[in-house]
Amino acid sequence: MTEDVFLADLLGRLPAADSSIIVPPGDDCAALDLGGEGLLLLAVDQVVGDKHYLPEDTSPEAVGRKLLARNLSDVAAMGGTPTHCLVASATSPGCGGDWLARFFDGILEMANAHGVQMVGGDLACAPSDNVASLTILGRVLRERVLLRSGARPGDVLLATGTFGESFVTEHHLFFEPRCREGVWLADSGIPTAMMDVSDGLLLDASRVCKASGVSLLLDCPSIPRRRAETTLSQALSDGEDYELLLAVPSHAAAKLLADWPFDDVLLTRIGRFVERGDGLVLDEGGQVLPVEGYDHLDGTRP
């Protein structure tokens, strides 16, 4: 069973959302209207030793940095600004107070850089594994929030950055979450949908398609790859890119690309959404691309 299948079943068993829940679980963040200015964004993400990083090769600071950065990417994907976080850690007997202090150093340095305040935590020990989770809070104006479900036939697909070989390059540890880019894109008022790529470009693009009830013609040769030697397959399926995918009305794409103010981050047109309700991703020749990506529930590729 994949995470998507399990979550779809789980979400189907939830009671009806109350009126505070503007964006229910299933997107990069949930969004609540608690009566203040704008919406409260909420998401939770984990890092698990030997799953999301190799304990022997990864400094505790890098583990903490990655944990927060993954969550920042989720807020960025909604067009939001991160504000507060809570951290829970269960550490193995081999990781004592020094490991834990350095792990929190990694979180705090990243938190300070993004103006995020840590407002809660829980510390436990685990028999043998290292597991940490972080809940992120953010805010976004209601008229600016971007969901996965807004892509329309005819919209083009844009992507920030480059794809593939995230693990071998250590991009998965030291990536810069696209916070400023996400806010700029939301403020432009132009994108119709957005999400971040954590589980692979192809799998996450297919999630936009399914949520929006459209399909996608992916222009594979135009996908920017992380390195010269990165293969198309790696760019499509490696995952942990933490880049943004966004849908944009075709008439507005040229202006958005021309106005893009971030010289150090690519913004590239890589596809076009089409009116086909089965949520498939097709290549330029119309062949269905088989979806592969990391499945976090069973630790394998589905």
Added chain:
Amino acid sequence: MTEDVFLADLLGRLPAADSSIIVPPGDDCAALDLGGEGLLLLAVDQVVGDKHYLPEDTSPEAVGRKLLARNLSDVAAMGGTPTHCLVASATSPGCGGDWLARFFDGILEMANAHGVQMVGGDLACAPSDNVASLTILGRVLRERVLLRSGARPGDVLLATGTFGESFVTEHHLFFEPRCREGVWLADSGIPTAMMDVSDGLLLDASRVCKASGVSLLLDCPSIPRRRAETTLSQALSDGEDYELLLAVPSHAAAKLLADWPFDDVLLTRIGRFVERGDGLVLDEGGQVLPVEGYDHLDGTRP
């Protein structure tokens, strides 16, 4: 190093709280003013297999129930009402989709009973352990929120329920968090401080003392014990009672006890705060009671 020492150091390294943070981390919940009605309460807590429950003896539903109930107890201790939660789970290879579905059943049944909406989650697999964390959101009126730090010399200490032998009686799995009692107490406007007992009556009472800058004369014989055979030592130090401790001005205690509307839950006077700034807990004879309780950071008694 104990969790308290580690957290005190960590909190000292946090940047200055921004104006949104009304109650900083260190209490049962943090409290934020995000501009809506009242304050947003936030806390996170974990359950770890072989630390907080015995996997072979505990149903997945009971694990999920306990995870949410622990967090509900934190909201109750602030006088708040729980509203939303997010769940992260990292499950071992031996716990597949069926285990996970039943674990979420346990959460959802408790959530429905308390009007809590689940708005986010993350699923991962771990190499060998089972770790789950839950972030709870709640709300409380600003003039009603109860902290650990408000106890004053002369206040009496009241406690809900009974203490000791939480594990052998399975109270630690099936306790009822004192949500309605916490709200009733906050609404009375009478208590000056409140917290919940998770790490042992003595350790948690000493935390109220330290936060309030007072000491406590504990009337040990009056402490209600869970069973007839429960010893005083068990009542003082076993932990996982999930009862409420509250400080009340002595002139108001009799009326509060008389007005207590919950026939199925004890409310008992068990001590008196005194003007002595070293935050000690003393018995009726003035002897210092050595603090013992479960330390979640290293899994031992400090």
